[in-house]
Amino acid sequence: MDLLQAIYERHSVRVFNDKPLDDVLASALERLITTYNAESGLHMQLIQNERKAFSGLKARYGKFKGVKNYIALIGRKGADLEEMCGYFGEMLVLEAQALGLKTCWVGGTYRKVPKSMTIEKGEKLVAVIAVGYSDEDGVQHKSKEFNEVSKTIGAMPEWYTKGVEAALLAPTAINQQKFVFELISDEKVRVTAGFGPFSKVDLGIVKCHFEIASGKDETIWTV
Numbered sequence: 001m002d003l004l005q006a007i008y009e010r011h012s013v014r015v016f017n018d019k020p021l022d023d024v025l026a027s028a029l030e031r032l033i034t035t036y037n038a039e040s041g042l043h044m045q046l047i048q049n050e051r052k053a054f055s056g057l058k059a060r061y062g063k064f065k066g067v068k069n070y071i072a073l074i075g076r077k078g079a080d081l082e083e084m085c086g087y088f089g090e091m092l093v094l095e096a097q098a099l100g101l102k103t104c105w106v107g108g109t110y111r112k113v114p115k116s117m118t119i120e121k122g123e124k125l126v127a128v129i130a131v132g133y134s135d136e137d138g139v140q141h142k143s144k145e146f147n148e149v150s151k152t153i154g155a156m157p158e159w160y161t162k163g164v165e166a167a168l169l170a171p172t173a174i175n176q177q178k179f180v181f182e183l184i185s186d187e188k189v190r191v192t193a194g195f196g197p198f199s200k201v202d203l204g205i206v207k208c209h210f211e212i213a214s215g216k217d218e219t220i221w222t223v
Helices: 003-009 023-040 057-061 081-098 158-167 199-214
Strands: 045-047 070-076 102-106 123-132 180-183 189-192
Touching: 003 081, 003 199, 023 045, 023 070, 023 081, 070 081, 081 102, 081 123, 081 199, 158 180, 158 189, 158 199, 189 199
Parallel strands: none
Antiparallel strands: 045 070, 070 123, 102 123, 180 189
């Protein structure tokens, strides 16, 4: 499965079974995390067999069950930290889907367990991604229409429409989908985040989906 296929097939799940992560798949995730940390400067970590984070009232409120493995999205505090966590966290989500694992972004309905991870001075835990095996496939979230998230009117290149369509499949906090795209030229696109919890994380996630589906890279973005 490639990452574009993963975009279309991946759905959030909140109930995981007790099967431990396969050693080969866990090693593959660790290698990907190492690669993306080197590229981004983040300090993301795979936490395995840790049940405390999803054992309290917050987890029950979020309807999570059986979560014992998760990716901690950690990085140095700064203006772009949340967006970077969104972008590279979603890359890991899609890679996990391609490996046959299930995932769910988690912003607040978990308990921070400091001893399970390493947070250096000046760093911050932004969110976590539950990962593991599930007997559920999840369902497609309710989505806005194309013209609700794109300001562009008239003829549009295929790569742009593919990018926006893939962005509409991106997981966002409380399914807000408050992002807006605009085609500035044949070479530049502007995307802005709305206001709300984890909106900057959402921005990174939708940029990830757009780049994969459009075939463009980070040079496509303008402010």
